[in-house]
Amino acid sequence: MKKKGRKPEFKKYKYSAAAVDLVVFAIIDGELNALLTKMKYKPFEGKLALPGGRIRVYESVDDCAKREIKEKIGIENIYMEQLYSFGDVKRDPSVRIISISYLALIGNVNNIKLKTTEKYEKIYWMPINKISKLAYDHSEILKYALSRLKSKLIYTNIVCNLLPQKFSLSEMQRVHEIILNRKLDKRNFRKKVFALDLIKEAGREEGVSHRPSKLYSFKTKKLMIIEMF
Amino acid sequence: MKKKGRKPEFKKYKYSAAAVDLVVFAIIDGELNALLTKMKYKPFEGKLALPGGRIRVYESVDDCAKREIKEKIGIENIYMEQLYSFGDVKRDPSVRIISISYLALIGNVNNIKLKTTEKYEKIYWMPINKISKLAYDHSEILKYALSRLKSKLIYTNIVCNLLPQKFSLSEMQRVHEIILNRKLDKRNFRKKVFALDLIKEAGREEGVSHRPSKLYSFKTKKLMIIEMF
DNA sequence: ATACTATGTGTATAGTTAACACTAAGCAAT
DNA sequence: ATTGCTTAGTGTTAACTATACACATAGTAT
Numbered sequence: 056m057k058k059k060g061r062k063p064e065f066k067k068y069k070y071s072a073a074a075v076d077l078v079v080f081a082i083i084d085g086e087l088n089a090l091l092t093k094m095k096y097k098p099f100e101g102k103l104a105l106p107g108g109r110i111r112v113y114e115s116v117d118d119c120a121k122r123e124i125k126e127k128i129g130i131e132n133i134y135m136e137q138l139y140s141f142g143d144v145k146r147d148p149s150v151r152i153i154s155i156s157y158l159a160l161i162g163n164v165n166n167i168k169l170k171t172t173e174k175y176e177k178i179y180w181m182p183i184n185k186i187s188k189l190a191y192d193h194s195e196i197l198k199y200a201l202s203r204l205k206s207k208l209i210y211t212n213i214v215c216n217l218l219p220q221k222f223s224l225s226e227m228q229r230v231h232e233i234i235l236n237r238k239l240d241k242r243n244f245r246k247k248v249f250a251l252d253l254i255k256e257a258g259r260e261e262g263v264s265h266r267p268s269k270l271y272s273f274k275t276k277k278l279m280i281i282e283m284f
Numbered sequence: 285m286k287k288k289g290r291k292p293e294f295k296k297y298k299y300s301a302a303a304v305d306l307v308v309f310a311i312i313d314g315e316l317n318a319l320l321t322k323m324k325y326k327p328f329e330g331k332l333a334l335p336g337g338r339i340r341v342y343e344s345v346d347d348c349a350k351r352e353i354k355e356k357i358g359i360e361n362i363y364m365e366q367l368y369s370f371g372d373v374k375r376d377p378s379v380r381i382i383s384i385s386y387l388a389l390i391g392n393v394n395n396i397k398l399k400t401t402e403k404y405e406k407i408y409w410m411p412i413n414k415i416s417k418l419a420y421d422h423s424e425i426l427k428y429a430l431s432r433l434k435s436k437l438i439y440t441n442i443v444c445n446l447l448p449q450k451f452s453l454s455e456m457q458r459v460h461e462i463i464l465n466r467k468l469d470k471r472n473f474r475k476k477v478f479a480l481d482l483i484k485e486a487g488r489e490e491g492v493s494h495r496p497s498k499l500y501s502f503k504t505k506k507l508m509i510i511e512m513f
Numbered sequence: 514a515t516a517c518t519a520t521g522t523g524t525a526t527a528g529t530t531a532a533c534a535c536t537a538a539g540c541a542a543t
Numbered sequence: 544a545t546t547g548c549t550t551a552g553t554g555t556t557a558a559c560t561a562t563a564c565a566c567a568t569a570g571t572a573t
Binding site for chain 1: 300342348370380
């Protein structure tokens with residue numbers, strides 16, 4: 056997805072090339088944020104876009120997504136899943152390129168240094184409510200990622216990837232509320248969470264000026280799909 | 285996906301190319317069938333594989349899937365949705381190629397002439413229970429397609445694409461049972477179908493030697509997603 | 514001791530899902 | 544016209560799930 060404002064490449068290759076685009080979410084200051092880069096070159100110079108890059112011939116598509124994350128924010132072993140492949144001919148006006156999109160989630164955003172100074176574009180966290188039109192079809196990809204996250208929240212334990220190792224139930228409920236964008240009933244939320252039997256007690260909060268909450272951690276961070284049918 | 289047993293192309297291109305592979309389902313003689321081709325060339329000579337082909341530079345990924353279907357079985361305007369992209373480096377031992385898989389459904393299989401005699405490989409319908417290991421990673425793709433079909437059966441009106449224009453509720457239930465691979469309760473099935481309010485009456489069966497059933501048709505064949513949350 | 518603040522807990526109601534068996538309608542054979 | 548055959552069509556109950564709702568509790572700070 057790094058372009059130098061070159062002439063169209065439609066004639067240059069008989070077949071189309073592929074790239075990975077990443078929707079990286081994290082909760083920051085009570086808001087859902089996505090990772091964006093500012094484009095350096097035409098035709099989207101100065102516009103915001105999702106981070107991403109070409110898939111190399113010696114790496115799997117999944118590995119490409121992992122490499123991109125590592126290059127952009129220097130971390131590994133985060134939750135990641137493939138979303139959808141966007142393949143309109145003119146989705147990138149200057150090169151025929153198919154985008155395979157990925158969703159990635161980051162729990163503890165503090166440890167992360169955004170690599171804004173190297174060979175890549177500047178890179179930012181931005182609250183999703185403040186994101187306006189992105190370059191390419193990236194607004195559509197972002198929308199798709201958000202709807203996938205919302206639905207997985209309900210039938211999987213995916214939320215564990217947006218929480219620290221130890222967390223209170225209020226914290227967990229807040230993350231659900233931020234993503235689903237509506238209030239949940241505290242008692243019903245707790246009942247449901249306990250019924251799923253995915254978390255275990257892990258001590259209690261300290262140093263707060265009110266009743267300290269019990270802390271919990273997930274029994275496993277492996278993706279668990281809650282049976283519905 | 286048409287290969288001539290050539291030497292590996294891993295060095296030839298810096299980036300990877302993409303193809304579409306199709307899982308085409310139809311109900312034939314009370315069984316769920318998938319469309320398969322017999323490979324002509326090495327390294328999978330004689331093996332069965334999903335139909336598919338390279339994405340051309342001037343067509344969208346969706347259009348490629350439509351073109352492939354049209355070339356293979358000569359029909360258009362069928363239900364089709366993208367599934368997942370398979371991107372292991374060595375999934376095709378001789379060329380680096382990323383496969384974007386599609387699910388397609390065919391309702392009336394009688395109108396169809398399989399184009400077995402042209403430039404393409406021989407092409408067959410095969411009951412999915414009789415399909416053993418396919419070439420490449422196509423068994424995995426088939427499995428993925430089947431699980432997608434099963435789950436969409438429950439929360440969408442996707443079954444309309446596997447039924448004729450007019451059908452009885454018994455017929456509809458049979459299709460569900462074939463795909464889900466278990467018996468359903470007749471009364472509960474009917475209650476649920478009527479509650480969804482997706483079908484309307486369309487006459488009655490004739491020329492059968494038992495009580496004739498009412499026929500129904502779908503109010504719309506547009507994909508309807510039944511709200512769950 | 515009191516005020517403050519976020520934590521933690523139970524019950525009743527409505528809605529949904531699952532289990533279950535007999536009658537009805539048409540055709541064919543006698 | 545009666546009988547037999549075959550598939551269509553129909554309701555009720557019980558178990559479970561989801562929702563709505565309000566107050567006591569435990570710790571800190573003053």
